[in-house]
Amino acid sequence: MKWKKLFSRGSHPLLFIDSVIIGITKLLGKALEIDFNITKYKRIDGESFIYMKEYKELLWRTRKKARADNNYMKRLADNCIGSYEKIKKLAKEINNQNIKEKTNLELRNIFLKFMSKYNYAMAFIYLPWFIEPIFEDIIRKELRSKAKGKNLKDYYRKLINISGVYRDEEKLELLKIATNPTKSKIRTHAKKYSWIKTYIYSVKPYTEKEIKERIKELRNPSQELEKLEKDVESREQEFQKTIKELNIDKKLFEVIKDARKHVLTRDYRMRLLSETHYYIKPFIEELGKRFGLKYEEIIQCSIKDIFSMFKQKEIINERRMKHTIFYAKNKLKVYSGIELEKAKKFLRVKKKELTIIKGFIAQEGKVVGRAKIIKDIYNIGTIRKGDIIIATMTTPDFTEALEKVAAIVTDEGGITCHAAIISREMNIPCIIGTKNATKVFKDGDLVEVDANKGVIRKI
Numbered sequence: 219m220k221w222k223k224l225f226s227r228g229s230h231p232l233l234f235i236d237s238v239i240i241g242i243t244k245l246l247g248k249a250l251e252i253d254f255n256i257t258k259y260k261r262i263d264g265e266s267f268i269y270m271k272e273y274k275e276l277l278w279r280t281r282k283k284a285r286a287d288n289n290y291m292k293r294l295a296d297n298c299i300g301s302y303e304k305i306k307k308l309a310k311e312i313n314n315q316n317i318k319e320k321t322n323l324e325l326r327n328i329f330l331k332f333m334s335k336y337n338y339a340m341a342f343i344y345l346p347w348f349i350e351p352i353f354e355d356i357i358r359k360e361l362r363s364k365a366k367g368k369n370l371k372d373y374y375r376k377l378i379n380i381s382g383v384y385r386d387e388e389k390l391e392l393l394k395i396a397t398n399p400t401k402s403k404i405r406t407h408a409k410k411y412s413w414i415k416t417y418i419y420s421v422k423p424y425t426e427k428e429i430k431e432r433i434k435e436l437r438n439p440s441q442e443l444e445k446l447e448k449d450v451e452s453r454e455q456e457f458q459k460t461i462k463e464l465n466i467d468k469k470l471f472e473v474i475k476d477a478r479k480h481v482l483t484r485d486y487r488m489r490l491l492s493e494t495h496y497y498i499k500p501f502i503e504e505l506g507k508r509f510g511l512k513y514e515e516i517i518q519c520s521i522k523d524i525f526s527m528f529k530q531k532e533i534i535n536e537r538r539m540k541h542t543i544f545y546a547k548n549k550l551k552v553y554s555g556i557e558l559e560k561a562k563k564f565l566r567v568k569k570k571e572l573t574i575i576k577g578f579i580a581q582e583g584k585v586v587g588r589a590k591i592i593k594d595i596y597n598i599g600t601i602r603k604g605d606i607i608i609a610t611m612t613t614p615d616f617t618e619a620l621e622k623v624a625a626i627v628t629d630e631g632g633i634t635c636h637a638a639i640i641s642r643e644m645n646i647p648c649i650i651g652t653k654n655a656t657k658v659f660k661d662g663d664l665v666e667v668d669a670n671k672g673v674i675r676k677i
Contacts, residue, residue, distance in 0.1 A: 219672045220270040224347050225630055226610035230592020231419045231517035232358045237543055241340030250278045251339035259545040262565050266591055281352050291476040295483040301339040302490035309497035317504045344482045353477040364464040371633050376460040379453055380478045385614035390446055398438035404429050413496035419517045421499045453498045546555040574675035580638035582669050583647030587624045589663040591656055605664055608655045612637040625667040627655045627674055
């Protein structure tokens with residue numbers, strides 16, 4: 219049985235993964251408007267896989283739908299954002315209620331209502347991995363005749379590279395405040411972006427103290443502000459120039475416009491998800507108290523666990539330490555404790571011993587430094603100045619830490635991924651799509667990143 223690796227994001231709470239599984243195995247067909255659902259899914263050491271045969275069929279069905287319906291791609295993006303906006307709105311409504319006075323039955327009904335909408339939103343969680351290959355195939359096929367032997371990847375990047383990342387939005391506002399900081403401005407900023415450090419169910423409020431410290435670290439906020447604004451403007455100018463240079467017709471322009479909409483959707487849905495988890499935490503916390511569980515324990519329960527309330531704390535605590543997941547034949551199996559190592563032996567993907575690997579060049583340059591392996595956002599704070607970050611892939615949550623690194627290396631990613639875009643903006647050597655850099659190298663390894671040749675090697 220062959221498996222398709224979607225991506226690696228490190229360890230996530232079981233409550234989240236359970237919703238993802240329900241979304242893609244029960245609700246995917248409804249969300250994508252096709253008569254198809256995933257039936258096999260596994261997650262081990264933070265890596266998510268689906269059955270390769272089903273992945274190919276999903277791409278085929280989605281392409282077929284897109285060819286038959288010109289509005290399909292746009293509608294998918296709108297429906298995706300709509301589902302995430304609904305769970306954010308509901309989470310805020312629940313947050314405004316006096317949860318502590320609710321009966322257990324009332325809490326159960328609220329939880330049922332929330333998870334019903336939340337599970338449907340999770341049907342869209344892997345949308346970029348199903349949709350972006352379709353856009354890339356269509357656009358590159360059309361560009362081959364127009365590019366006339368020039369760099370196809372560069373043209374594709376210019377057409378898809380778009381501003382709108384919420385981390386950039388927050389930094390832009392922070393730089394404006396830093397030029398003339400006041401208590402009132404800082405307080406307003408902290409309130410507006412209180413959710414920004416939240417990742418899945420890991421909720422960390424953004425404080426005024428952190429904002430003041432970030433402002434102190436800024437050497438020349440006016441200059442940085444000007445540069446950031448110019449970068450945003452130059453991306454749009456580059457896009458318009460490329461459209462004219464390639465003489466893009468109306469039909470292809472509409473496809474490119476839909477592709478750019480999906481790029482924005484990819485980032486915006488994660489913003490909405492962060493806000494949702496920030497607002498819903500007090501409710502989940504109260505739910506845990508009713509069961510005699512801490513917040514860190516309740517989020518390691520499946521939805522079925524919470525409804526049944528019969529899971530022992532010993533099993534939950536084992537899951538907190540580490541767990542492995544396998545889904546097949548409509549059944550979810552969670553391995554932890556003494557079962558964990560046995561399960562890994564038959565689920566683990568075999569690895570090769572390597573000291574040198576290759577990837578795709580996102581930003582040229584050559585540096586030597588100490589490797590810092592980042593498999594999820596939770597240990598991003600351990601990065602030091604001059605480190606070479608080696609991650610499965612970067613997201614907008616990494617931006618602040620990337621200001622310290624000497625180079626970026628990722629397992630995943632294409633020319634329009636976050637690492638590629640941010641490395642070009644920061645002029646940091648970057649190699650993407652290595653597939654296995656996080657497994658080949660270890661924390662503290664002295665490595666050479668030759669982004670002129672696309673090679674990383676252990677020294």
